[in-house]
Amino acid sequence: MAENQEEVKLLGVDGSPFVCRVKIALKFKGIEYKFVEENLANKSEDLLKYNPVYKKVPVFVHNEKPISESLVILEYIDEVWKQNPILSSDPYQKSLARFWAKFIDDKIVTSSFKAVFAVNDEKEREKNVEESTEALKILENELKGKFFGGEEINFVDIAAVFIAFWIPLVQEIADLKLFNDEKFPKLYNWSQEFLNHSVVKENLPPRDPLFAFFKSRYDALLAAASK
Amino acid sequence: MAENQEEVKLLGVDGSPFVCRVKIALKFKGIEYKFVEENLANKSEDLLKYNPVYKKVPVFVHNEKPISESLVILEYIDEVWKQNPILSSDPYQKSLARFWAKFIDDKIVTSSFKAVFAVNDEKEREKNVEESTEALKILENELKGKFFGGEEINFVDIAAVFIAFWIPLVQEIADLKLFNDEKFPKLYNWSQEFLNHSVVKENLPPRDPLFAFFKSRYDALLAAASK
Known part of the structure; x- marks a missing residue:
C-alpha cells in the first residue's frame, strides 16, 4: 500500500460529528493521517485556503488536494483506498x-x-x-x-x-x-x-x-x- | 446493450427541475425509458409505494427497484450505464x-x-x-x-x-x-x-x-x- 508515502491530512475539531465520520472511515480503512486541530474562533490559513466556500471542517487533504463535505470525503476515501469497503460495489x-x-x-x-x-x-x-x-x-x-x-x-x-x-x-x-x-x-x-x-x-x-x-x-x- | 430488455421507468412531473435532471441524464446516455406523469395533487399508489419516505418525484425505477433523490439517481444511472460518463473516473x-x-x-x-x-x-x-x-x-x-x-x-x-x-x-x-x-x-x-x-x-x-x-x-x- 502506498498510503504511507502519501500526505493525508484531516483538518477538524474534536467535537464535530462530521469530523468524527471521517476519522472513523480512515481508521476503518487503516489509513495513517495527520490530524490538524482547528480553532474555529480563529481559523487557520490552511482552512480558509482549502475550503474557501464554507470555511468549515472537516477538510480532507490528500497530496495537497482538498475535499470538503463529510459524505463527499467518505466516498472519496472509499474509492481511493479499496480495503474494507464502506459502500457496496452494487x-x-x-x-x-x-x-x-x-x-x-x-x-x-x-x-x-x-x-x-x-x-x-x-x-x-x-x-x-x-x-x-x-x-x-x-x-x-x-x-x-x-x-x-x-x-x-x-x-x-x-x-x-x-x-x-x-x-x-x-x-x-x-x-x-x-x-x-x-x-x-x-x-x-x-x-x-x-x-x-x-x-x-x-x-x-x-x-x-x-x-x-x-x-x-x-x-x-x-x-x-x-x- | 441490455437496457432495451430492462424495465426503466421515471415517475415525475414535467415542471420539476429535479425530474428534468434525470431526463437529461437518461437522454445523454441514450437509455430508453417510460415516463410516468404524476399528479401531485393525487399521488399514484406507485409513487407512495416507491418513495414512502418523501412521496416526491423524481422516482427512478429500474427492474422494480426504486431510487429517489435526483443526484442519487444520476449517480446510479452513471454507474449502471457506462456510456457517455457524467462523472469522471478520477x-x-x-x-x-x-x-x-x-x-x-x-x-x-x-x-x-x-x-x-x-x-x-x-x-x-x-x-x-x-x-x-x-x-x-x-x-x-x-x-x-x-x-x-x-x-x-x-x-x-x-x-x-x-x-x-x-x-x-x-x-x-x-x-x-x-x-x-x-x-x-x-x-x-x-x-x-x-x-x-x-x-x-x-x-x-x-x-x-x-x-x-x-x-x-x-x-x-x-x-x-x-x-
Missing part, C-alpha cells in the same frame, strides 16, 4: 446507502439540534422534536441487521454516528427524550453495538468536555432568551 | 463534481425560490436575494470551460439546469434580477450553451404553461399576503 445498494446518509443529514441532524437549542421558541422546539422523532421512526424501521451495513459497519452507520453519540449527549442538556431505548429499541441497540465497535470507540471525542461545551452554549442561549 | 474530479452539485442544491435552489416566493416578508426576500447572489458569484468563479464538465456536459451541468432554466423563469414573475448576463456573464454564457445542447433542449418543459403555473402560485401568495 450500484443499487450504493444508491440506498447514499439515500439514507442524506436522509440523516437532511431530516435528523438539523431537527434534533434545533429541538435542543431553540430555547427561546417553544413552538419551534416542538416542531423539531416532532420532525426528528418522525425521521428516527423511519430509520428505526429501516434497520434490518446488526448494522445498517449488515454484519459490518458501512457508509450509513458512519453517517449515523450523530444519532448514536451526539443526540444522547445534547438531549440530556435540555432534558429531552428524543432518542432512547423505549422509543427506538432497534436503533438504540444498534447505537450500543456501534459505539462499542473497536474502530468507532477509539475515535469518539471525550464526552465530558463536549457535554460542558454544549451545556455552556445552551446556558448562554437561555440567559439571552430570558433577558 | 476520484478527486468526482468528489469536486459531488461538492458543486450539492452546493447548487444547498445554496442556490432554496434561496432563489424563496427570493421569488417570500412575497409577504420583505426581509426574508432580501436575505434570500443576497444568499442566492453570493452563491451564484461563487459558481461563476468556478466555471472554467464551456461547461462545468469541460467540452461536454457533466454531473454539475445537469444539476445546474435549475439555474439555466428555472431561475430566469421565476425571477421574471417577481421582476427580480437574480441571474442575468450583466451580473454573471460567464454563467449566463454557460446557460445559453447548455440550454442549446441538443440533449438538454429536447428535455426542457414547455416554458409558457410552466410560467403560468408559477405565476398563479405567486399571485395566490400575493393575494393571501394582502388580506
Whole structure:
C-alpha cells in the first residue's frame, strides 16, 4: 500500500460529528493521517485556503488536494483506498446507502439540534422534536441487521454516528427524550453495538468536555432568551 | 446493450427541475425509458409505494427497484450505464463534481425560490436575494470551460439546469434580477450553451404553461399576503 508515502491530512475539531465520520472511515480503512486541530474562533490559513466556500471542517487533504463535505470525503476515501469497503460495489445498494446518509443529514441532524437549542421558541422546539422523532421512526424501521451495513459497519452507520453519540449527549442538556431505548429499541441497540465497535470507540471525542461545551452554549442561549 | 430488455421507468412531473435532471441524464446516455406523469395533487399508489419516505418525484425505477433523490439517481444511472460518463473516473474530479452539485442544491435552489416566493416578508426576500447572489458569484468563479464538465456536459451541468432554466423563469414573475448576463456573464454564457445542447433542449418543459403555473402560485401568495 502506498498510503504511507502519501500526505493525508484531516483538518477538524474534536467535537464535530462530521469530523468524527471521517476519522472513523480512515481508521476503518487503516489509513495513517495527520490530524490538524482547528480553532474555529480563529481559523487557520490552511482552512480558509482549502475550503474557501464554507470555511468549515472537516477538510480532507490528500497530496495537497482538498475535499470538503463529510459524505463527499467518505466516498472519496472509499474509492481511493479499496480495503474494507464502506459502500457496496452494487450500484443499487450504493444508491440506498447514499439515500439514507442524506436522509440523516437532511431530516435528523438539523431537527434534533434545533429541538435542543431553540430555547427561546417553544413552538419551534416542538416542531423539531416532532420532525426528528418522525425521521428516527423511519430509520428505526429501516434497520434490518446488526448494522445498517449488515454484519459490518458501512457508509450509513458512519453517517449515523450523530444519532448514536451526539443526540444522547445534547438531549440530556435540555432534558429531552428524543432518542432512547423505549422509543427506538432497534436503533438504540444498534447505537450500543456501534459505539462499542473497536474502530468507532477509539475515535469518539471525550464526552465530558463536549457535554460542558454544549451545556455552556445552551446556558448562554437561555440567559439571552430570558433577558 | 441490455437496457432495451430492462424495465426503466421515471415517475415525475414535467415542471420539476429535479425530474428534468434525470431526463437529461437518461437522454445523454441514450437509455430508453417510460415516463410516468404524476399528479401531485393525487399521488399514484406507485409513487407512495416507491418513495414512502418523501412521496416526491423524481422516482427512478429500474427492474422494480426504486431510487429517489435526483443526484442519487444520476449517480446510479452513471454507474449502471457506462456510456457517455457524467462523472469522471478520477476520484478527486468526482468528489469536486459531488461538492458543486450539492452546493447548487444547498445554496442556490432554496434561496432563489424563496427570493421569488417570500412575497409577504420583505426581509426574508432580501436575505434570500443576497444568499442566492453570493452563491451564484461563487459558481461563476468556478466555471472554467464551456461547461462545468469541460467540452461536454457533466454531473454539475445537469444539476445546474435549475439555474439555466428555472431561475430566469421565476425571477421574471417577481421582476427580480437574480441571474442575468450583466451580473454573471460567464454563467449566463454557460446557460445559453447548455440550454442549446441538443440533449438538454429536447428535455426542457414547455416554458409558457410552466410560467403560468408559477405565476398563479405567486399571485395566490400575493393575494393571501394582502388580506
